[in-house]
Amino acid sequence: MQDMNPKDVKGEFRELTVQYFDGSKRTILVNDVEVLYPEGRLIVSRTDKDGVITHVNKSFIEMSGYSEQELVGVPHHILRHPDMPPAAFKGLWDTVHSGKRWQGYVKNLRKDGAYYWVYATVVANIRNGEVTGYTSVRRKPSRKKVQECAALYPTLF
Amino acid sequence: MTYQFTVSPDFSPAHIAGWHIFNTWLQKQLSEAIHFEMYDSFDAQRQAINEGKVDLIYANPYDAAMLVRDKGFTALAKPIDKPDEAMVVVNSDSKITTIEELQAGINVAYTDDPDVQMMGMIMLEPADLNTSNITMTPCDSYILVAKQLLQGTCDVGFFLEESFHDLSKMVKQQLRSLVTSQIYIIQHSLLLGPAFAERQDEISQILLSMTNDEKGKGVLESMGIKAWEHLEQEDVEFMIDLMSTLVE
Incomplete structure (x- = not known):
């Protein structure tokens, strides 16, 4: 996965190097601009068993700032914001690997360094008894819940 | 057979x-x-x-x-x-202009159309509304959902977008959409x-x-x-x- 490009980011930003669960590293660029989730939309994506994106819908493309070509074939953690505690994602994977549905509030990182909050649900795609991948659907969160999570997540590192 | x-x-x-x-x-x-x-x-x-x-x-x-x-x-x-798209609709005289302005205790008119009801409830989530803090008023048809809004007995109604547009022009003029889903x-x-x-x-x-x-x-x-x-x-x-x- 490519490092983020300063040319894509507006205004001042912080540069960080993050390491993902698979050991890979990426330089990300983060600013403090929030993009509000639009009304009436669902952000939908599918991944394979390894979390590599296989399908994104139009709302995913619009909110992430990436093109479909940039998204399909890369790990879903391209959206991982450094303010999200690793424990939240461990909970996600532990839950979906056990065949259950995971729901939670997630702060996502955009291509332009800004962020957006979502209320996410992830389920395993089971075909003929086998997990073939995962479907994730994000919807508009309540501001009250976002404020609660924004206060809680820094304490979970 | x-x-x-x-x-x-x-x-x-x-x-x-x-x-x-x-x-x-x-x-x-x-x-x-x-x-x-x-x-x-x-x-x-x-x-x-x-x-x-x-x-x-x-x-x-x-x-x-x-x-x-x-x-x-x-x-x-x-x-x-x-596609099935849902609408959250209010009386055109309502002071509510956004979903977030809706408060707990509102009365919601809906039909037994299950996907519209589901999408409608999802669109109320940003206002922290769910079945535990609103009143749900079931209706037999979308015309009756409209009637509840026009009579002021319900604050919000859920419509299938197609069914909303099937309402008469006169009825539609007295209603206003707060949000329409774009799920596709x-x-x-x-x-x-x-x-x-x-x-x-x-x-x-x-x-x-x-x-x-x-x-x-x-x-x-x-x-x-x-x-x-x-x-x-x-x-x-x-x-x-x-x-x-x-x-x-």
């Missing part, structure tokens, strides 16, 4: 005759007896499905999981450009029951070629459908996965 065809009870009243015409046309094309049965509620239709009385169904997406994963129905076709991939589909499965390829061909002749086009028009589009089993499985992320 006479097969049975049914349509999701949330069909537009303007298209009842169209579905009858479609059934007659399909019987002729297949040289097969097919009885068209309409149910006045989703519960009645689900009971018929459980009793094995349904062989072909134009199904609400909410019921697709049960039909495909529990009852062995297979994907046949979906209408082109006809939740939609009704034609599903085939196990007893009818051996005719799947033939029925699929017949449906997809309906736009090739004037009579077929006329039948489609009477149902408010532009054309049928082939539906892969994986398309339905995907929609079921998506619905499972949304159903509480």
Whole structure:
């Protein structure tokens, strides 16, 4: 996965190097601009068993700032914001690997360094008894819940 | 053997005759007896499905999981450009202009159309509203949902977008949309029951070629459908996965 490009980011930003669960590293660029989730939309994506994106819908493309070509074939953690505690994602994977549905509030990182909050649900795609991948659907969160999570997540590192 | 065809009870009243015409046309094309049965509620239709009385169904997406994963129905076709989108609507005189302004304790008018109810509830979530802090007023039709808003007995109504636009101009002028979903991939589909499965390829061909002749086009028009589009089993499985992320 490519490092983020300063040319894509507006205004001042912080540069960080993050390491993902698979050991890979990426330089990300983060600013403090929030993009509000639009009304009436669902952000939908599918991944394979390894979390590599296989399908994104139009709302995913619009909110992430990436093109479909940039998204399909890369790990879903391209959206991982450094303010999200690793424990939240461990909970996600532990839950979906056990065949259950995971729901939670997630702060996502955009291509332009800004962020957006979502209320996410992830389920395993089971075909003929086998997990073939995962479907994730994000919807508009309540501001009250976002404020609660924004206060809680820094304490979970 | 006479097969049975049914349509999701949330069909537009303007298209009842169209579905009858479609059934007659399909019987002729297949040289097969097919009885068209309409149910006045989703519960009645689900009971018929459980009793094995349904062989072909134009199904609400909410019921697709049960039909495909529990009852062995297979994907046949979906209408082109006809996604199910929901609207959250208020009286045009309401002071509410955004979802976030809605407060706990509001009264919501809705029909038993399950996917619209689900999408409507999702669109209320940003205001921290759910079934535990609002009053839900069931209505038998979208016209009655509109009536509840016009009379001021309900604050908000859930509509299928198509049904809202079917309301008279005079009624629509007294209502205002707060938000309309733009989900695109939740939609009704034609599903085939196990007893009818051996005719799947033939029925699929017949449906997809309906736009090739004037009579077929006329039948489609009477149902408010532009054309049928082939539906892969994986398309339905995907929609079921998506619905499972949304159903509480």
